[in-house]
Amino acid sequence: MEHSARLWSAGAGVLRTLLGRFVAGVRSEQLRVRLSAMDWMALSPEEWTAVKLSLRVAVVATLFSLPFGIAIAMALARGRFWGQSLLNGLVLMPLILPPVVTGYLLLIVFGRKGPVGAFLADHFGIVFSFRWTGAALACGVMGFPLLVRAIRLSIEAVDARLEQAASTLGANRAWVFLTVTLPLIAPGIIAGMILCFAKAMGEFGATITFVSNIPGETQTLPSAIYTFTQVPGGDSGALRLTLVSVAISMLALVASELMARSANRRLDIE
Amino acid sequence: MTLALDIRHRLGTFLLDARFETGSGLIALFGRSGAGKTSVVNTIAGLIRPHAGTVMLDGTVLVDTARGVFVPPHRRRIGYVFQEGRLFPHLTVRQNLLYGHWFTPPAARGDGFERVLGLLGIEPLLERRPGRLSGGEKQRVAIGRALLSNPRLLLMDEPLAALDEARKAEILPYIERLREQSRVPIVYVSHSIAEVTRLASTIVLLSEGKVAAVGPVSEVMHRLDLFPLTGRAEAGAVVEAVVERHDERFGLTELRSRAGSWRLPRLDAEVGARLRLRVRARDVMLAKSAPTDVSALNVLPGIVADIRVGDGPIVDIRLDCNGEALLARLTRYSVERLGLAPGAPVHALIKSVALDRRSLSGPIAQGPGADAEADEA
Numbered sequence: 106m107e108h109s110a111r112l113w114s115a116g117a118g119v120l121r122t123l124l125g126r127f128v129a130g131v132r133s134e135q136l137r138v139r140l141s142a143m144d145w146m147a148l149s150p151e152e153w154t155a156v157k158l159s160l161r162v163a164v165v166a167t168l169f170s171l172p173f174g175i176a177i178a179m180a181l182a183r184g185r186f187w188g189q190s191l192l193n194g195l196v197l198m199p200l201i202l203p204p205v206v207t208g209y210l211l212l213i214v215f216g217r218k219g220p221v222g223a224f225l226a227d228h229f230g231i232v233f234s235f236r237w238t239g240a241a242l243a244c245g246v247m248g249f250p251l252l253v254r255a256i257r258l259s260i261e262a263v264d265a266r267l268e269q270a271a272s273t274l275g276a277n278r279a280w281v282f283l284t285v286t287l288p289l290i291a292p293g294i295i296a297g298m299i300l301c302f303a304k305a306m307g308e309f310g311a312t313i314t315f316v317s318n319i320p321g322e323t324q325t326l327p328s329a330i331y332t333f334t335q336v337p338g339g340d341s342g343a344l345r346l347t348l349v350s351v352a353i354s355m356l357a358l359v360a361s362e363l364m365a366r367s368a369n370r371r372l373d374i375e
Numbered sequence: 376m377t378l379a380l381d382i383r384h385r386l387g388t389f390l391l392d393a394r395f396e397t398g399s400g401l402i403a404l405f406g407r408s409g410a411g412k413t414s415v416v417n418t419i420a421g422l423i424r425p426h427a428g429t430v431m432l433d434g435t436v437l438v439d440t441a442r443g444v445f446v447p448p449h450r451r452r453i454g455y456v457f458q459e460g461r462l463f464p465h466l467t468v469r470q471n472l473l474y475g476h477w478f479t480p481p482a483a484r485g486d487g488f489e490r491v492l493g494l495l496g497i498e499p500l501l502e503r504r505p506g507r508l509s510g511g512e513k514q515r516v517a518i519g520r521a522l523l524s525n526p527r528l529l530l531m532d533e534p535l536a537a538l539d540e541a542r543k544a545e546i547l548p549y550i551e552r553l554r555e556q557s558r559v560p561i562v563y564v565s566h567s568i569a570e571v572t573r574l575a576s577t578i579v580l581l582s583e584g585k586v587a588a589v590g591p592v593s594e595v596m597h598r599l600d601l602f603p604l605t606g607r608a609e610a611g612a613v614v615e616a617v618v619e620r621h622d623e624r625f626g627l628t629e630l631r632s633r634a635g636s637w638r639l640p641r642l643d644a645e646v647g648a649r650l651r652l653r654v655r656a657r658d659v660m661l662a663k664s665a666p667t668d669v670s671a672l673n674v675l676p677g678i679v680a681d682i683r684v685g686d687g688p689i690v691d692i693r694l695d696c697n698g699e700a701l702l703a704r705l706t707r708y709s710v711e712r713l714g715l716a717p718g719a720p721v722h723a724l725i726k727s728v729a730l731d732r733r734s735l736s737g738p739i740a741q742g743p744g745a746d747a748e749a750d751e752a
Contacts, residue, residue: 269422270461272448274524275478280449284477288465 148345154321155329162237166245167298169251174297178256199311200250208314211243215315237323242322244308248301251287255300259287259293270300272374274290290370303354326350376528376560378402382428382438391425391584400576401554403592404564406604411650412564414554416530419562420455421448452520454559456531460513462505468516469501475524483525493495494556495519495549502614511542513548522557527638529557529712532564544572550574568609570618572653582605595699599683599691610691612656612702618648627672627727635675639730656691656702658729662722663713673725677701679717682710698738 148156180186181193199207215222215233225231233239263286271281309327316323318332330346333339381394391411404412419430421437424445430438432453437446441597454475456595472491474486492498495515505513514534521529534550535543539599554561554574565571571578571592578595580588584606588595593613595601602610616630616637628644630637630652637652646652665674677696685689690710694701701723705715714720 214622222487228607264461265458267463269448269462270455270457271474273422273451273453273455274520275449277447277449277478280478284474285463299607311526374591 106250106310109233111201123160149342151320152329152342153345155324155326155346158237158240158321158324159306159326160353162241162244163302165241165304167250167252169241170208170245170301172247172254172299174249174256174301175294176276178253178260181253181258182257197250197300199247204247204308204310205314207246210332211239211246211311211315214243215239229265232320235316235319235323237316237322240325241305242313243315244305245301245310247308248304251300251304252297255291256290259290260298262293263289292365295368296361299357303357306350306357307354343347376433377431378419378528378560378562379429379431380415380419382415382430384414384418384424384425386414386426388556389414389584391418391630393581393586394586395586395588395589396705397577397579399560401561401563401574402577402579403571403579404562404579405568405575405662406566406587407579407606408566409630410566411584412566412581413532414538414584415416415501415581416455416562416638419455419494419528420452420530443679451528452525453673454524454526454529456514456521456529456534458533458536460510460695462508462513462516462520464505466503466504468497468503468505468508471505471516472497472501472520472523474520479525489524491519491522496551497645509542509715510538511545512543514538516554518549522553522559526559529559529561530564531561533566534563535565535567535570547573562710566594568606568611569653570739571650572613573613592691593700597693597702599681599693599702602683602691607689607691607704608657609655610702610704611653611658612700614652614654614699614701616650616652618646620643620646634677634699634701635673637725637730638658638672638728652730653703654725654730659703659727660724661694661703661705661713661715662708662724663719665722666724669724670726671724672727673723673730675701675723675725677721677723679715679719679721682715683708684719694721696723698707 154157176191177196181189181196196230212234215225216230217223217226217234222233225233231238233242267289268281268285271285272278278282306325307327308325309331311326313321313328318324320329324332326349328344329351330343331332332342333346376399377396382391384391389409389411391414393411393415398678404415406412414423418425418438419602422751425438425440426438428438429440432451436442436444437451438444462468463474466474466495472488478595492501495518497512497515497519500508500512500516505516513588514537517732518531518534531550538546539595551565551574563571575592578588578590578592580601581594587604588601593615595603596611596613603606609749613738614632614637616632619629619636621628621633622638627638628640630639630650632652658719662669675696677694679692680695680700681693682690683692683729684707688706688708690705690707692703692705692715694703703723713721727736
C-alpha cells in the first residue's frame, strides 16, 4: 500500500515538471510562430458552426432515409406491383433533375404554405422552411436515389434460395428478413449510407433553394464556402472549409472500404 | 407416417399431375431429370403453391386448394436438404445447425445436438464458416441443420447430385444411419437407381409429371414394363440376403437368400447381418442346364417368369428363383437359340466380381472409409 502511494506521488511530480516545461515552452518566441501557423488552420466559430451543422444535417438525413430506403429497395427489387417503374422513376428523379428544381419543388410542397408542409406544421409542429430540418430533408431527398440504388443492387444479389431454406427451418418472413436478408445486404446498406452521407455533405443547390443560407441554421459547408468566395478576404476561410470537406470525404471513403472488407471477410469471399 | 398427395400444377408447358399415398420409412421419388421430382418435394415443403389439389401429412391438411388451405413453409415443420446445401454464408456451422432452434420452443427441440453431431461426424467443423467446407461437409451440415429443426418429415432433394463419387460414398453411410436411427421419415429425391435401391423402402416412380408406379423397391424395380422409365442400362434385381459366413482363405463372404446362396468378395459385415444386394440384369447369364465347369461362383436355379422383347436386339427377362426375382438382359438371338419361354427352367450365372460392394446396402458396420475403399477397388 505504502509503496504504491509513494509511486503515485512520484508520478505526480514528474507530470508537474513536464507540464511546467510545456507552459514555459509555449511562452517561448519560437513556438509562438509555429502556433500562429496553426492559428491559420484553426476554424473560426462561424466556420465551426457550419461544419457541425453540416455533419448533423448529413447524419440526420442519412439515418432518416435509411428505413424508407430499405423498404423501397425491397419493393423495387422483389415486389411485382402496378406502378413499380413509376416509383423507380420517382426515386431516381433527384439524380437527374437540376438540384435547383428539386429544391424549388420541395419549397412548393414542404414550404410553410405547401400542402404537406402546412399539414405537418399544423398537426405535428414540424417546420421545414428555413430550418436545419429543411436542409436535412433536402439532403435526404438528394441522397435517396444513391441509397436506394446501392441497397437494391445488393438485395438483387442475395440468393433467394437461402431465404427459402430459412423458411423451411421455421422462420417467418420477418425473421427471414432479419436473420438472412439483412446480414447479407449489410455491405450494400453501408455503401448506400456512405454515398448518401457524402451526397448530403456536399448538397448545395436544393438546400440553398429550399431553406436559403442562414448562418447557424441552414448554412452548411458548401453554402459557407460559397459565401466566403463571395466576400473580399474570404479566401482563407473557403480554403479551410474545403480542406475539412476533403478530410471528411476521405474518412468516409476509408470507412466504407474498411467495412466492405470486413463484411467480405465475414462471408469468406476470396 | 402417411403422406398423401394429389396435385395439379402447371409450370410453363410442363404439367405436374401427381397422386400418391405412402407409409413410413424412406420414400424415394425416382425418375429422370425433368420428371417433376423437385416440383413434388417443393409442393410438400410449401415452396410451391399448387394450382389445384391437396397435400396431407399424418392426417393434417397442408394444402387444400378447394377449401383455400395453404400452410406456409415455416409452419409445416418439414425439414429440407437441398441439392446445393444452401447453408447461410454469414453464419458459422454451429449457428447454421442451431438456426431452426430459434423458432422451436425448447420442449420441442427433439433430436439432441450432440447426437446429430455424432451421427453426421461434423463436430470438428462447428466453428468454421460454410465457405471453408468441402462439398461433402456442406451436405452433412445441411442434413444436420434440417434434422435439428425438429421436423415431422425430412425432404432430401438429390443431396448427392452435386458431389463426386468419393464424396457420395462419404455421405451415403450417414444417410443409411439416419434412416436406421432417426425416427423421422424421409422423402428422398434421386435419379440414381443405385442410390434408390440402396436406400429406399418405397419407390414413387415419376415420369413426365405423372406417377408411373408406387410400391416397395423390389416390386417396382422388377417390373419389366417400367424398364424404360427406371433406366434400362442400370436395371437390376434387388435381393434381400443374410450374411452366412466368411471364407477367410479365399477372402469371400457367403450370403443366403431365398433364391439360394451367394458368394462375393469379402464384406465388412457381421454374420447374421441383413443386407440388400443389387444384381444388374446385364451381369446375369442364363443356362438351360446346370453348368459344371464354369468360373462363375453363383449359380441359381429358377424359372422364366416374364419375357419382354423390345424393338432392338435386347430382351429383358424376369426369373422366379424360389420366390425371389432376378433379372437378366440377353440378346434376342440367345433367347431364340435356347428356346426360352415363360415357364422354362433355367440356371442364372453371376460372376462374384460383378457384385462389388457398391451394389450393397443395409445396416452393415462400415464407416465412410470402407466405402471409399470400395470405390478405389
